[in-house]
Amino acid sequence: MAKDLDKLLDEVESKFCRPEPLRVDTAERPKGCSSGGILSNDRNRAKAKENLRSTETFKKEDDIDSLINEIFEEPNFDIKSFKLKSKSSGNTSVRASIQGLGKSCSPVYLGGSTAPCGIGTRTSQRACDHLRCTACDFRVESYDDYMWDQSCDYMFFRNNMPEFHKLKTKLVKKKGSRAYACQCSWRTVEELMDLQADHQLRWVCGKH
Numbered sequence: 001m002a003k004d005l006d007k008l009l010d011e012v013e014s015k016f017c018r019p020e021p022l023r024v025d026t027a028e029r030p031k032g033c034s035s036g037g038i039l040s041n042d043r044n045r046a047k048a049k050e051n052l053r054s055t056e057t058f059k060k061e062d063d064i065d066s067l068i069n070e071i072f073e074e075p076n077f078d079i080k081s082f083k084l085k086s087k088s089s090g091n092t093s094v095r096a097s098i099q100g101l102g103k104s105c106s107p108v109y110l111g112g113s114t115a116p117c118g119i120g121t122r123t124s125q126r127a128c129d130h131l132r133c134t135a136c137d138f139r140v141e142s143y144d145d146y147m148w149d150q151s152c153d154y155m156f157f158r159n160n161m162p163e164f165h166k167l168k169t170k171l172v173k174k175k176g177s178r179a180y181a182c183q184c185s186w187r188t189v190e191e192l193m194d195l196q197a198d199h200q201l202r203w204v205c206g207k208h
Contacts, residue, residue, distance in 0.1 A: 102207035102208050103119055103207065103208055104119075104205045104207050104208070105119055105120035105121070105126075105128045105205040105208075106120070106121060106122075106205075107120060107122070107194050107195065107196060108120060108128050108131070108194070108195040108196070108203070108204065108205050109125055109126060109127050109128060109192055109193065109194060109195065110127055110128070110178075110180060110187065110189045110192070110193050110195055110198075111126075111127035111178065111189060111191070111192040111193070112176050112177055112178050112189055112190040112191060112192070113144035113145050113175070113176055113177060113178045114176055115127045115178075115192045117129040118208070119208050120205075125192055127178070127192065128195075128205050129142065130205060130206040130207060130208050131180070131182075131203045131204070131205065131206060132182075132203070132204060132205075132206035133182035133183070133184065133185065133202055133203055133204075134202045134203075134204055135182075135184050135185070135202040136182055136183040136184040138161060138162065138182040138183040138184075139162065139182070139206070140180055140181065140182045140203055141161070141162050141164075141167075141180070141181055141182070142178050142179065142180045142181075143164075143167075143171060143178065143179045144178055145173060145174065145175050145176070145177060145178075146171040146172065146173060146174065146177060146178070146179040147171070147172050147173075147174040147177045147179055147188040148170060148171065148172070148179050148181070148186050148187075148188050149170040149171070149172050151170065152170050152186055154184065156170060157181055157182070157183055157184065157185075157186055158183055158184070161181065161182065161183040162183075167181070174188075176190055177189070177190050178190075180203075182203070184202075185200070185201055185202070185203070187201065
């Protein structure tokens, strides 16, 4: 009988007084355990609290992940538009915009309808077809095989640019000519000429 009692006490001591990880749902340890067991229980409680916090953190992260997944699964969500820009992407876009500015004519040429249009250079003499006026800030329009009537004046272009159906009332057909005009200036050109030769015009190449 005594042996059985000792065996039972050993089981109780080993079960309740030995330092084991404390679970959240475990009841309080019975009184009468040694002081070492109490200290172990305190450490176990602290560890259990940490485990509880970790569990709550993982649960929150799972909730966030599930919320993100729900957003991506929306039928109207365009995943292509959802892109995170890296630090280098800003520099890339700046370089791309600089490269996309285009080239300017040097020098700038005007020409008749027989003169090819494009980027003008010393070796490739082409009439610029991207002219802009720095005075009125209008794009310069040109009309092949036309010349301006001598009755044209400033108010006519001021009121009618850039609508061709209104401008054509002052356009006269002339093969080989090209009629240029902005809102404040106009010219009829028959031969290739350097724009700098006409000091009255405020036209520049608007880049190609």
